[in-house]
Amino acid sequence: MRGVRSVDEVGADERAASLAKRSIKKASKLWALDLAVRCMDLTTLEGSDTTGKVTALCAKAIRPKPGDPTIPSVAAICVYPARVADAVEHLRGSKVRVASVSTAFPSGQSFLSIKVAETEDAVRAGAHEIDMVIDRGAFLSGDYQRVYDEIVAVKEACGQAHLKVILETGELGTYDAVRRASILAMAAGADFIKTSTGKVQPAATLPVSLVMMEAIRDFVRETGRPVGFKAAGGIRTSKQAIAYLVLLYETLGSDWMTPERFRLGASTLLNDVLMQIDKERTGVYQSGDYFTID
């Protein structure tokens, strides 16, 4: 793992900053906002989550703007394992997928047997996608083998479910480590690599995402297997969402601009995107009261 090519921090920051200055207007903005909805993992990960909360979110996921059928459904609902059954029930008949966090989210500090069992139970409850966390303790102490083996074991426990591997980049310290963890997760079988749990600051940032996307690009070049990317945590505005799409477009290309290969994990982003779509269509901002709070 130490042989993985390094990342120059200054250069990565500069590149991300320059892409964030792209000016996305009119038709391309509308298209990007529509894609942002289609690629969204609408998330609720609170200790206080209840059946009622998840039910409301499911309705929002299927029909983000009641009365406006041109707004697509989001890609998935992302919940704790114990809430998977609720989500499955209320999303039945829709195309919205159910994603469950797993493996002692968010810290990952538990036994492998429990992580595997948790994953199996979540899949059994109907989760289509599993968002696992890597064991940062093992990673930072240099025990890459253990991180790798855990991902392999969880991937196996997933069965048909898609596996997203959360690196929790805010705890990794350097872009070199982010790149190393990205390569490790992909080699171990991740279908997606994901920036953050949303429980640690900093969460997703543009330069970290750039580094991960570049790792994906190199991995695809070596193996031919495409891996998806998910940015999560702290993405609250349309402007931020568009910046991620620009980064994706100019780094991995248009093949990645689909929910099968790109996700935005967010809890409050959706309403801002809906508001901006209305603004682009009508030329004026609508009151926040026209957008449901779920």
Next chain:
Amino acid sequence: MAITKKQSAELAKQVFEYAPAPEAIDHVHIAPTYGLFIGGKIVEPHSKKRFPTINPATEKKLAEVSEADAVDVDRAVKAAGRAFDSWSNLAPSKRARYLFRISRLIQERARELAVVETMDGGKPIKESRDVDIPLAAAHFFYYAGWADKLEWAFPNRKPRPLGVAGQVIPWNFPLLMLAWKIAPALAAGNTVVLKPAETTPLSAMVFAEICMQAELPPGVVNIVTGAGKTGSLVVEHPGVKKVAFTGSTEVGKLIQRALAGTGKKLTLELGGKAANIVFEDAPLDQAVEGIVNGIYFNQGHVCCAGSRLLVQESIFEPLMEKLKRRLSTLRLGDPLDKNTDIGAINSRAQLEKIQGLVESGIEEGAELYQPECRLPERGFWFPPTLFTNVSQSYRIAREEIFGPVLSVLTFRTPAEAVEKANNTPYGLSAGVWTDKGSRILWMAEHLRAGVVWANTFNRFDPTSPFGGYKESGYGREGGIHGLAAYLDLN
């Protein structure tokens, strides 16, 4: 309606072609004709002659600019001479105040200046907006701070200004080069006569307005427009005590000859053929950005451009693949569009020079690569170009192209990299890309170049001296070193 993956990807290609995002130009006023800035006023040229300046992206005329003749230049130098006494004896803190004021006015009028720079020169608005104008303001700000600290800058010396400085600047960074020249000259107590390039005189004329707005005493700054003839009148005028020139090595040599024996102080900042050296342990994705920034920034119209890429053989293939992919994402087109990466070539003459050298590269046997790239119908354009299979002896590896053309060579060891990098008549800049700190230091010690960038390229700061070895010129601009060129320190 469900959209399949393929449809969605197709849609991305069709629709995520960024919609035009042009910078507004309605706030910019370009006059139909411009006079000369002499003695604090805009005056009609004695020559009565004017020449057009055009927008190289559209070939449309922007304005008519005066062509200064010998009488005009004489008037300008005399105005500067008359202003010298009071300016050089002004309390240094008061000189500083004028420079601070100019810096502030450049910042206040930054958008206007950026648009003028882009329309007159063809460079992308994102560069004039984010690089040229902020750096020009920063130069005035930086040198303003030195004006009352000259004796601290040069302890135990008696720094005295030289007199009238004659300054001739190029068309690649019009306002920034003006700032590099005027800011240190004024801070040191000199007065100046500046001749901007004939293809890009407009930002200097806006600067003349800024001088008046700042209530700079008449004659401290004089701006005479014209072509090479006007430039030679400025440098050869007997009233000029110090000449500063940035431009081609060819003209630099002519100036040096003309000034021999006159006792005028001279600094020259000339051409370059910089090596950008990538070692096998380099952070490749960032190196690719550095290579792109090194040669395609400002269409390659950069004297310190990294026009020779030296790649360690073991990473040649992956690096070329990454670089070619990256070239295909460069957006060439309307320089006023905020998403444009590559703008227009500055002039027809420059375009023809680039075309000629690229043809010579093909004839000599180098392999050409250009990404798919639609060039606008009107205006002067050249696609980002990359040559592989280049030998040290090819013209494209030796001569300054001053366009978006990169020549790629390979090396095996650090010693070979140094040898190849130094094997050029120029020596302005170099870049080193490696993860190993000790190698950066070793390379910096051995490269014969005025600037060596490590894991970055084309990075400028007013505090950092800039200048060349060998035929890239002599003297330094920027930092304390830049002040020394405008002072008598004996």
